Amino acid sequence: MTRTLDHTHDPAAVSWVESARRPNGDFPIQNLPFGVFQRRGRGEAARIGVAIGDEIVDLSRAIGQGLLAGVDQEVQAAGSSRSLNAVMALGRDAARQLRHRLFALLEQGAPDQQAATGCLVPAETVDLLLPVDVGDYTDFYASIHHATNIGTMFRPESPLLPNYKFVPIGYHGRASSLVVGGTAVRRPMGQIKDDQAPTPVFGPTRALDYECEIGAYIASGNALGTEIRLADAEKHLFGISLLNDWSARDIQRWEYQPLGPFLAKNFATSVSAWVVTTDALAPFRVPAFDRPSGDPDPLPYLFSEANQRGGGIDVSVEVWLSTARMRAENVAAVRLSRSSLATMYWTTAQLITHHASNGCNLRPGDLLGSGTISGPSRDARGCLQELVGRAGESINLPTGEQRRFLMDGDEVTLRGACERAGTVRIGLGECRGLVLPA
């Protein structure tokens, strides 16, 4: 879809911020993701920041000092607020104006370098906050590999339900329990029924899992009763972040029929602090999933040549696990999986169009989870349930520990990045969560 490249995508461009020139860093000048931060111990209000290397541009300070001259006044006002919603509400153009102006400020040789330096805050001195006040959070199920792996466990005879290749399956999640990466997550209690037991018991989940996803934030919304055509869908996509859809599999198994997951999921969902804009992702657009012959075409409202050609985004995501014992013994975290959003059966644009196809109104800052991102290979399975299956396999850790599901003290870290020959790596940062006891 939106693949137009401009000077902000030039791989030769570098910033005068030295840490932004580190090879394989997450936040080079070509990225400029948005977040919300608060300096520690100063009692200051939260404010919008833009990541550059190991620094954060204090956006309201930069605006206050007149460094964003040329950017529309309403965009400057929105950029001085306490969450990204106001910027998102102004649409993708607002983010583009800010990104372009910040690029000019931060590029090597920028005339305003000295003034801009005064607006930098070292990332290590701040707390990163939930960047968006999410009105509604929807979680999809867009990986056919994930759906097939999970379906095989529950319905070996028909892993993939008949609707899967027609309907971008999704459900509403919980907005109140969204937390920013770094927030510890308490093991939930819930009803659990063993297959053999006649009745359920109420207790801490014994099957705590993560799900590695990408979250997509809505820029401008649509009015109730109106659709978003596929050709317009990406105009409504502000950007993406990492998302961990924590799941209690035993609670889920017992509660989810007939209305879907509820308490198995809504105790916490973690999102990473930085929202990488759709513009920054432009060099990493790839074709939509290549449907094998025999698969139906998407229905017309979900089909366009442009989406087929470039609706995918090649973001790779990784899951890393560290146990309390591993940390005590200075054993490095281990990578459990690596997969890519490009392998999803539905593109993000298709998710947006489907969501609004019945007239449902999306609002600025609404969050759409991709669903667990699993690829075709075993090491691309984005949750423990898929990795260990139902047969009782375990994951062996370097300490001799084993895991089927998460134990108290385990820390799960998601990482994500776009990498492609001839481009500069664009990182999503990380999304970390430590499991606390029930």
Add this chain to the structure above:
Amino acid sequence: MTRTLDHTHDPAAVSWVESARRPNGDFPIQNLPFGVFQRRGRGEAARIGVAIGDEIVDLSRAIGQGLLAGVDQEVQAAGSSRSLNAVMALGRDAARQLRHRLFALLEQGAPDQQAATGCLVPAETVDLLLPVDVGDYTDFYASIHHATNIGTMFRPESPLLPNYKFVPIGYHGRASSLVVGGTAVRRPMGQIKDDQAPTPVFGPTRALDYECEIGAYIASGNALGTEIRLADAEKHLFGISLLNDWSARDIQRWEYQPLGPFLAKNFATSVSAWVVTTDALAPFRVPAFDRPSGDPDPLPYLFSEANQRGGGIDVSVEVWLSTARMRAENVAAVRLSRSSLATMYWTTAQLITHHASNGCNLRPGDLLGSGTISGPSRDARGCLQELVGRAGESINLPTGEQRRFLMDGDEVTLRGACERAGTVRIGLGECRGLVLPA
């Protein structure tokens, strides 16, 4: 649970507002429900109102004139805001203070009658708005009669799933598409697959339905990671209103596996404008559902003697239908069903406790739908799908028209009220919705 009666429940009390003395009115002085209104054509901001007969007390005006002296300052500040959230956040005591003070102002013989008269606005001159900024909307499935009727259609061999008598089944709905009663609802488009057809088509739903429910609003919330014990649950219940969970049955049938209803529901959910407080409902408390012998007891976290004794609320709800032709021919609306919240398998307190049992945080103003309220008899079935079954029965209307599902131009009106010998009727008002073409 909370059954303490005080002078505000005295059936002999009357207001000096004449229309509040009308027998069988919805809004006598014993009710005093909260809402948000805007006077038509004046360009004024929305403000909180309290219904009394055919009038509305302009709460911020009353507060501005010092008529709520004695009410805590923070409650007065919250009462002057533009939605009920701030009042809700202060907990049930805040609503009680306001209700008691307003009762004193509006009671016959009140010394401040003249000043209070200046704060009354005729209901017919205002637009009623969505009373609450709902953060998260959850819909339950608490009627065993509804679950059994629906289950029989989909799974005649096992209508009720094994979890039903243990788990208060619920799922997350859409907050953005909540609309206040009176708002017309557009027939949604969606994927529909006939049983015989090999593939779905995208088009207007042919099976538009209503669901007659009660919505419960949360007062003060709970912090993420903490529970709400059953003994405390009603402290978190601000009050109730009517709720119409519009549903497209054909879209639902095709999309709902495995993650539950999504586009079949999220195109619109209507709530009535007035929120009747938990205090006003005190005279209408009844025992929880009388589980037949053989049914399991609720698990301990969902069981208390107090809840068994008085956790139910005897609110009757009715569904009325009027077609375009009926209105053109001056034929009165027909009542399709009448049922009571008292027949639900789970009490509202149990829904609240279950919702937070995994540490999920509820926030002030969150909305919990009861699920379709159906009773054991045929004329107590709270949605068309139950009334017409799958066998192809139709509803015959006085004009000779027939209905299996809603047609364009149909208007559905929910009504609700508490009535009991020796008490004054407490009405919920109505929740109206006209179906517009796709």
